[in-house]
Amino acid sequence: MTTMNRRVLLRRRPVGEPTPDDFEVVESPVPEPAAGQALLRTVWLSLDPYMRGRMDEGISYTGTPNPALGDVMVGGTVSEVIASNHRDLAVGDVVVGAQGWQAYAVAGPRGLRKIDPGVAPISTALGVLGMPGLTAYVGLLDIGQPRPGETVVVSAATGAVGAVVGQIAKIKGCRVVGVAGAQAKCDYAVKELGLDACVSHRAPNLDSALRAACPDGIDVYFDNVGGAVLAAVLRLINRNARIPLCGLISEYNARERPAGPNLRPILTQRALVKGFIVGDHTDRMADFLRDGSAWLREGRLRYREDVVEGLERAPEAFIGLLRGANFGKLLVRVGPEPARR
Amino acid sequence: MTTMNRRVLLRRRPVGEPTPDDFEVVESPVPEPAAGQALLRTVWLSLDPYMRGRMDEGISYTGTPNPALGDVMVGGTVSEVIASNHRDLAVGDVVVGAQGWQAYAVAGPRGLRKIDPGVAPISTALGVLGMPGLTAYVGLLDIGQPRPGETVVVSAATGAVGAVVGQIAKIKGCRVVGVAGAQAKCDYAVKELGLDACVSHRAPNLDSALRAACPDGIDVYFDNVGGAVLAAVLRLINRNARIPLCGLISEYNARERPAGPNLRPILTQRALVKGFIVGDHTDRMADFLRDGSAWLREGRLRYREDVVEGLERAPEAFIGLLRGANFGKLLVRVGPEPARR
Numbered sequence: 001m002t003t004m005n006r007r008v009l010l011r012r013r014p015v016g017e018p019t020p021d022d023f024e025v026v027e028s029p030v031p032e033p034a035a036g037q038a039l040l041r042t043v044w045l046s047l048d049p050y051m052r053g054r055m056d057e058g059i060s061y062t063g064t065p066n067p068a069l070g071d072v073m074v075g076g077t078v079s080e081v082i083a084s085n086h087r088d089l090a091v092g093d094v095v096v097g098a099q100g101w102q103a104y105a106v107a108g109p110r111g112l113r114k115i116d117p118g119v120a121p122i123s124t125a126l127g128v129l130g131m132p133g134l135t136a137y138v139g140l141l142d143i144g145q146p147r148p149g150e151t152v153v154v155s156a157a158t159g160a161v162g163a164v165v166g167q168i169a170k171i172k173g174c175r176v177v178g179v180a181g182a183q184a185k186c187d188y189a190v191k192e193l194g195l196d197a198c199v200s201h202r203a204p205n206l207d208s209a210l211r212a213a214c215p216d217g218i219d220v221y222f223d224n225v226g227g228a229v230l231a232a233v234l235r236l237i238n239r240n241a242r243i244p245l246c247g248l249i250s251e252y253n254a255r256e257r258p259a260g261p262n263l264r265p266i267l268t269q270r271a272l273v274k275g276f277i278v279g280d281h282t283d284r285m286a287d288f289l290r291d292g293s294a295w296l297r298e299g300r301l302r303y304r305e306d307v308v309e310g311l312e313r314a315p316e317a318f319i320g321l322l323r324g325a326n327f328g329k330l331l332v333r334v335g336p337e338p339a340r341r
Numbered sequence: 342m343t344t345m346n347r348r349v350l351l352r353r354r355p356v357g358e359p360t361p362d363d364f365e366v367v368e369s370p371v372p373e374p375a376a377g378q379a380l381l382r383t384v385w386l387s388l389d390p391y392m393r394g395r396m397d398e399g400i401s402y403t404g405t406p407n408p409a410l411g412d413v414m415v416g417g418t419v420s421e422v423i424a425s426n427h428r429d430l431a432v433g434d435v436v437v438g439a440q441g442w443q444a445y446a447v448a449g450p451r452g453l454r455k456i457d458p459g460v461a462p463i464s465t466a467l468g469v470l471g472m473p474g475l476t477a478y479v480g481l482l483d484i485g486q487p488r489p490g491e492t493v494v495v496s497a498a499t500g501a502v503g504a505v506v507g508q509i510a511k512i513k514g515c516r517v518v519g520v521a522g523a524q525a526k527c528d529y530a531v532k533e534l535g536l537d538a539c540v541s542h543r544a545p546n547l548d549s550a551l552r553a554a555c556p557d558g559i560d561v562y563f564d565n566v567g568g569a570v571l572a573a574v575l576r577l578i579n580r581n582a583r584i585p586l587c588g589l590i591s592e593y594n595a596r597e598r599p600a601g602p603n604l605r606p607i608l609t610q611r612a613l614v615k616g617f618i619v620g621d622h623t624d625r626m627a628d629f630l631r632d633g634s635a636w637l638r639e640g641r642l643r644y645r646e647d648v649v650e651g652l653e654r655a656p657e658a659f660i661g662l663l664r665g666a667n668f669g670k671l672l673v674r675v676g677p678e679p680a681r682r
Contacts, residue, residue, distance in 0.1 A: 061608070245604065251603075259602070259603060260601040260602050260604045262599060263589065264592070264598060266586055266614060267402070267616040267618075269402075270618055272615045274614075275608040277609075
């Protein structure tokens with residue numbers, strides 16, 4: 001019996017919101033590792049909003065070309081080494097990398113990071129202890145620079161990045177207000193993540209709801225979404241506010257680039273807006289893993305995973321992600337956990 | 342014969358664009374300086390776009406309450422001391438301050454800075470060697486941080502602030518592209534100020550005109566105007582671009598706050614936008630005056646004044662300023678130059 005590889009390819013470039021027909025699930029032989037390569041079996045695939053941009057024509061903003069039609073979809077993965085022609089990769093090693101939406105891949109050690117399954121569940125390497133966690137850490141601490149007692153607002157507050165932002169801001173002694181969609185997410189943000197308040201962006205009057213939650217104004221806004229939430233936040237920012245701009249999820253599916261918020265508060269409040277991309281900040285990974293692992297161990301950093309079973313369900317899960325249908329870090333279980341050694 | 346004071350009062354708060362009826366020119370007795378005060382005769386009054394905001398209800402973004410109806414309009418002035426009850430202010434001294442739209446005022450030394458008529462014409466203390474010059478210096482150098490060879494774009498490029506921005510950027514070795522309205526202003530920016538190019542925001546296709554003028558993209562955008570120019574610039578910014586946000590003249594007369602530009606390039610290019618107010622940066626005045634005076638003396642910093650004769654013409658000149666009708670630093674000659682001592 002030959003095991004086959006399963007892969008999700010980009011079949012068509014979406015116009016607006018992606019549809020299942022933009023993807024194609026195919027089977028092909030499991031590849032053979034060349035000299036200097038290992039064969040990796042995907043255990044976990046991460047689904048993240050940035051992938052929407054990677055489906056468009058052109059160069060991604062990380063500087064790498066987007067997949068061509070027929071290429072495998074890109075994505076972060078946790079994999080087990082199941083065969084190896086490289087001395088740095090041993091069978092049984094668990095690695096985090098970017099093998100994309102597929103069950104098997106071959107790769108050299110470049111771009112892979114070994115993870116220790118003893119520290120935390122290996123899926124966390126794609127979430128609270130991975131790229132989303134580093135995004136939160138760098139954006140909040142290096143750009144936002146929150147001071148104790150300041151008010152920090154974070155959008156997509158229960159998402160993979162937002163949940164870490166809110167909890168680190170609490171650790172740093174801030175008043176923290178989340179913004180999320182569903183009431184269940186808002187409840188979770190307060191009761192489980194420990195935020196001081198959480199406002200639904202579906203509130204009939206977002207301005208007044210946010211104002212009530214931020215009686216002292218807003219000093220730091222970690223923005224994942226743009227759109228109406230950003231506009232409402234700007235009306236409440238304090239002098240010298242800092243706005244790490246991490247994502248604009250609200251417009252990723254837009255067919256035309258929507259207008260932005262009125263910028264007058266940025267001028268009058270002497271505010272700072274800084275776009276950033278986590279890939280520029282891997283020099284902070286060691287600091288983040290040190291702090292993040294400690295906070296996790298101490299129970300100060302909680303996380304929630306939204307697990308989808310099976311690679312073939314990745315397209316619909318991804319489409320839902322862009323609508324905010326997930327609740328917690330969205331992961332696809334592509335294969336079984338590695339046997340514990 | 343008694344000399345009377347003339348004053349321009351805020352008669353009505355404008356809705357949208359100010360009209361002459363929003364102002365009232367009145368005569369009143371020349372005030373008497375109390376103990377610790379001097380009597381100042383206004384020589385020059387500065388007209389600046391920020392004054393539009395000071396005509397609205399409320400607290401200005403500098404933190405001071407806006408004038409009440411019937412109060413004198415606020416504004417920067419160069420004045421001659423003509424009587425004094427304070428030992429630090431001698432008759433004949435020339436001072437720069439904020440005595441407002443009036444021919445005479447009484448004031449103590451606080452908020453006044455003596456200027457040396459031997460260094461440059463005293464009107465320059467309201468322009469190239471005054472608040473507009475400091476605005477340019479701080480915004481460009483401290484926030485924009487241009488490096489030699491980078492492309493710097495400045496809007497309102499022949500205005501009091503913009504003209505200094507462009508010339509300092511040239512001194513720092515940048516490619517400098519101005520944006521202005523009238524063709525005569527664009528010609529002046531290139532031929533007299535030495536900019537590499539200047540684009541009219543009235544060009545039929547602002548995007549392509551700006552792209553042609555900035556073949557290597559845009560690294561620093563010193564923004565005075567917001568609106569369509571900012572949106573066009575964002576589409577051309579390079580990675581790690583810096584945008585000192587100094588003013589939003591294009592919307593100062595708007596009855597409702599207009600939408601802003603799409604912010605995606607700020608995210609994807611990791612750009613920085615920083616609002617600033619010159620009043621927060623008076624600690625840089627000494628550095629600026631040292632550098633600015635030297636550049637002026639060396640002929641590396643040129644300036645153009647647009648002089649209106651007589652205080653009673655200030656309202657119409659100010660209304661024109663917000664339409665871009667002025668050409669160079671807009672000044673009102675309120676009274677004769679002090680006799681040279």
